[in-house]
Amino acid sequence: MEILELKDIQGIIIRGYSNLPAAAFLLLRISDPTLAKKWLHVVSPEITSGEERKPELALNIALTFNAMAALGLNKQVLDTFPLEFEDGMITKHKQLFLGDFGESAPDNWEWGGKNTDEVHILLMLYATDAGALQNLQDKHIAQLGRYGLSEVTKLDTSVLYERKEHFGFQDGISQPTIKGLSRQDEPENMVSTGEFILGYKNEYNQYTPTPTAGDKDAAECLPPSKAKLGKYDLGKNGSYMVFRQLKQDVELFWNYMQKSTQKENGESDAKEMVKLAAKMVGRWPGGAPVIVCPDEEIKDHNNDNKFDYRSVDELGLRCPFASHIRRSHPRDALDMDRLASMKVANKHRILRRGRSYGQPVTEEMKPQDILQVKDIQGERGLHFICFNADLGRQFEFIQNAWVNNPKFNGLHDERDPIIGNHHYPSDHKTTGTFTIPDKTLRKRFTDVPEFVTVKGGAYFFMPGIRALKYLSCL
Template structure:
């Protein structure tokens, strides 16, 4: 059903959708299990009062809440029976079909995860905590524990993070290529803007439609806490101002990454070649460590281009002679190179339907693991995150290649994985790439709007579904 563009209701949208809390350098994530729904709802209600909305960034701290499908069911909403919850969310990331789709097999299989897997305590609720510094974060976390844990909620896992910087663990500048969202950025206008409905439910998406969202029969909300859906025959709109949150803990083998680069770039006499090592790493990523894109700096790093995100591939580098066809950034966002008309506005428009808002944080835990808590937001998990993961990152045939999944982050690596550097007159192929990134946990969450959060945490309601 078509809907006219409407201003975003930022007071009802959780803050994580509107911003990545870049001024809040410290963060941690608490995964909670609902043991007693009757006791858990008031405890969650107390946390909901602290939830940060999207209207203004707090200079001190922020708190947001999200729920898995199992968590919503334990709290009284059957995500499998109610209309509008996506199938991938209802089945969960650890579902065997989803595991095959995402490449979560072998070492990455959910049976080996530290959290979110079938043998782990249920991760029903995700509490996302952010603060200006570690001291303030500790006080916020202590308050959350005192206010919530023990009242029907137990801790399934605590995931700490490293202090926020602009570098990811492999040493490359991160967070450059974020979509500009209509209604969230003053510069997001015209063809550069992605419709807000791609990320927030209840608003027009890139198809000019409203993405499916959970609508409840009116009698589920007898007290009228939820807005009524104008397109749903008076149904209570539980999904409005909500978003789906994908969370994956990705371990990065930093030592293995640099060891591989050093081995395959040695000079004929066996000596290390630091310059060749840096060049190969940049070609695998598609950017230099500073963030400068190879499309505009093909031969050497240029820190003055560290924030450069204004480029395409079709007109400037169609054959991958500057940025290899299989490089990570070329897969994660193909820009203007998508069929059926590469280089056209239609190609760019197709790409806008597969964008995600990234909200990840790096970590280094007590076991010595280093990596990324990958978080992204979208209104359609299948068309956005899963499509990128399966069709672009893990796809060995991406961009006309034969045996080359993403050389850096692909989670379905095998002994035949190859990275090809296009060149004239002869290309170079790097065979038997190791797996540098592995999955240590994950889940799909729903990040409700604040009215929906209040509804979820209120007491008994008409309809008998509690």
Template structure:
């Protein structure tokens, strides 16, 4: 890139060049290997501030991560889709819980009247479990981390292209924390799945297909400026939906202290997945349709029913565009994301209960995208555990730990993440009465499958086979705020 091109990019996409916003919020780490460390502070403030002061030079900025990702994408395109082994980096991000912020500030972080999103942050995820549908086996008393009796003050996210380099950096961070008196209360290791499973979650579906674009960070398509260049259907939203202190889609955000500017609220969850059980019930539901004489497209099997539950086929191809069969994969083709639900109001093609429609109803509410756009979150999840494959030996069986390390960023915990969980994912009357909960990540439910051949619908039962095993609400401050906290 010439100096002139660089100057033009900095002028038109200023957030891409931010050295104040931490990496992974707007510019995702997008690494094959990741470790999340949950830390508890000691009682003495001085060593914690010294620890933070020494950590800050190692924290990735948006500028650094965005520049690397651009170089990596260019190299990968040159290599016809092969990962460039010579290009690798290791990134670090830090976030603080309410308890961590209050400890470092030595005073109340939010002294004025608190909007609902801040109240959620202050109370913590364990106190908001009912809102998020975390009960039964997902109740906070069963969690591995984030319980009321298990304080977390800081979250370190370490990500790398190289597993050995990740382990070295994680070890260095553990040692530095221990020297300052910090305790690692929980450590979660994640990695992309191997081979053809890369980019997919454990149920087998391509993950992260639908992410929002961000104004002043993502380059708009000159012919379709509401979407990201080269990514049809990826809508560009104001940065204030994800980063505090920036313009929002619908007016001004609730006033927050100046120190929150250029920071982002973060949700960290461990979601365990029972892969064989989920697929077994999808198969049972498909056989039930046959038994009851429901007319289905010829040649459809369990994959067809599972695709209805998700809203996509395993490859990421949408049911909206490919209702009866998964299309051949086209290397280099953009993600199938230019989707509208206006012509499918009854959910005969993409069911109202489908995971992608529940979490992003697009223009399916009121005929426009406003409702959906104000609820978007930026997701940075990565799988943990080995793929389900009993023939592969130890660690691959049905009882092995596996699931998703769910990490998300947003400007308001209540308006975005909690609303999604309560009003859409676990709302049986979403869009229409008796729609059912999300059959992928939602609570135990009956869903109502409607088809052109069966417009009244057919009830199918989906038990809950994604279990919450821990949740933490945190805030990823700007670099300038971190320096202030360390000072």
């Protein structure tokens, strides 16, 4: 087994910083490349590595493709980065891949879009509490101008009750376990290091293509490339980051569930309302998977993640084919035998490191409590962050082939009911459908609105710490 160079890997990839609940993300623009490189040199010693298990503060840095061009990487080196990274998120063909139409179209984004200031650098700050985070922010914001950097926007985060997201469902249960780490897991959930971190073998038992450089400074800072003789591995211990700000319309979500399940006399049916939401998500609010608990939530199963689909639910009677978690990670349900399906699914995994933002509608986010709130104010949502070694094969594949594919797993016309986009120009409609199969008569829900709207986004490269040193010396 390959040994991970944790000292050179930025910590957010490895740890997730669950012990640091306070976080903020600064999106920066380079106005003076020479000064920006000095900033990289100055701030590099503060970068938190994967070797630090429980830091009290954490700082990590990621760069867009245009940032590395601005810093002085020549075309020969830039051409070694994948096209998906260079293209970014906002071209027309990426709209089709990612499903960014309607209100989620890049024309409407608040940052990273077609009509916003260009983003170059993502500075990620984490702390044990709000006071410590404020001090960390103040320190770094104060020196931006001195180093030729300007703030495009600052994205704050929030801590929600019992690890929930704003719709009220426990989040972050299903994550792949990196094989190179000491943590052990079920064999089916152990995924090769090279699926998430460059410079290590992936699920194909190969090295994912990685950017390279060949100048004198590269020879001094970077390890030799394993694929290109005479070149040095700029990508080693780095990863590609997807960052998307997703606004969640909590009021719309629960109003739809209530209206769609109300009794004939117009009264609300609380049990059926929550059950419909659970079928769409694939888990109950507490986290129990509907494949295990199809009719009601059982708290003893709230953290269950060891389950299959086809072996116990081939017809989707427990967990509908269109549900969010079934299509974002199909496990054994692909059109092949169980082992082959698990192997294929693991070639499309991502490491999620997101944080919520905005205040919850109610403290515990119980559906009935949310529905009692009148005139809900403020914006809330998720800063979706994930890491993968191959943007096209991992994140973009999931979005295109699974999340927004209306014919996923034999379906006819259904996209992801939670995060899917229903404004595709080819569809000539603006709402979706969701079907719950049944042995007798299936239940089909129509006019499903979009509960999630993209407010901004970008692809970043999070270099290894040695690679950041190299970039500061260009």
